Amino acid sequence: MELLELWKKHLEKTKSERTTITYINALRSFLKKIKIDENVVNVSSKDFYHYADLSELSPASLLTHFSAIRHFYRFLARRGFLPKEKFSEIEEAIEEIKEEYGLNTLYRKPKALEKSELERIFQKVKGSKYEKIYQLFLYSGIRLSEYKNLKPEHFFLDKSGIYWIRLPAEITKRRKERMAPLLGPSREETYRFTENLSKYLENYEETLSTNAGSLQVYTNRLSKKLGFQFSLHSFRHTYITNLINQGFPAELVKEFAGHANVKTTIDIYYRFNPERARALVENFLKG
Template sequence: MDRADLLQLWKKTLEKTKSGRTVITYLKSLQSFLRHVGEEDIIGVDPKKIYSYVDTSNLNTSSILTHLSAIKHFYKFAFRRGYVDREKYSQIESVIDEVREDVGRNLSQRYPKALSKEEVREILSAVSGTKYEKIYVLFLYSGIRLSEYLSLREDNFYQDKSGLLWIRLLPDMTKRKKERLVPVLGSTKEETYAVTDRLLAWIESYDENFRVKRGSLQVFTNRLSHRLGIPFSLHSFRHTYITNLVNSGFPAEVVKEFAGHSNVRTTIDIYYRFSHERARRLIENFLR
């Protein structure tokens, strides 16, 4: 099948499953990628072309994520129809996931290390009653990484005798390839138990309440960030969780383990910068 016929077939599939606006966006995104590929066979395309496409593009972050979603959707379509073999599709999928990780990492480096309470309220209010509210709450009160979230299942959660909810991350789920226990914690005891009750109810139907594809989650989050005028990424929830641990007085070696940092130096250099507010709280607690 030649390029034009394959694209036409993909377009028909899009029109059956996506909104009119998404169809137009995806078609334009793929056409942009194909112009970069040139005359090369799109079925046998070198996956590294995706790297060069992103590297030479003038697109903003949100647009890059959208284009990657379109490219991945096209090649998944081609794979399922038998036009692309499993090895080629796996290579393409792997490259796209790596680029998405890089984009997310760059965003988190630009964005504030933690969200304010007002920003958190505004973000959660904007997604209230949706699956994204549940996902954001999970990220905010556990500090897990996106890659860890993608591997989570209901049986990774357990509640101890004190009522505290924990997440057990197995070695193959973590960046360090080391098992890690993560407590679900808020900034106060009351907030912690209130969030625990909500999460326990949602976890009973885990896939229904929490399962979203990486690309969809990243694109939605970037668009919401622009719409609200709040510079945040999924990684901002992790920064907020870790910052709350630090402000609550947890020692660096404990925060290191909860966060899954490879070295306590990372924890200290990024999160334990001197804060007059934190110092005041520690002194007040000492004098009680």
């Protein structure tokens, strides 16, 4: 279908490879279930309820499917293939289904790793390549999909003596060039990592490069062995949380993290924290 192909090209430019595949498969599943072959615009509210009622998907998978479906019809509406009034009806139906099936409660705020958890992780990988790679994830906020294409030339040392990472558009999730400082929870830890990173970069393949799939499998097994849940993405959440705790404004954190818009950054990460609030006030008074 022509419209599906147009949407697929749009996804390939704006989403990660994994998300693109997931969204395409989800939409095809929907269209097949409600028996629409060519005229994908010819849908009604009952089609969405029909899909939800007959689906054998888990709640989390069903939520993903409806996210993909809504994205597709929003794409059509913005490009004039679907009347905006029609999209409003579709969006309203999807929201009602999410509420009826309790899908809105599935989303959880990302959790940063606590200091004790980080200590246990790094104690377990001490002296191995994984120690260095985990440090890279923790201090850069990099995504696994970005790590897969990372090269030594993407790092540079600035005048203040810390490393930055410059990711070209073609390897980022949003297909937009991103620059981010490699920072830790404190000044001392940041400079300690900077010193170590200089050594790591001298022999990048041996110190920081490994198969992304194997890294993910190893991390999942380590999580089970240690008895608490974490993933490679947990290091990214921790990096972003550290930036916020250090007082970086939302618009900067958004750029460093590579979020699509600042609302994502604020809604997900900027929760009120009394300790952070007091620290910021104290720092202001010191100045």
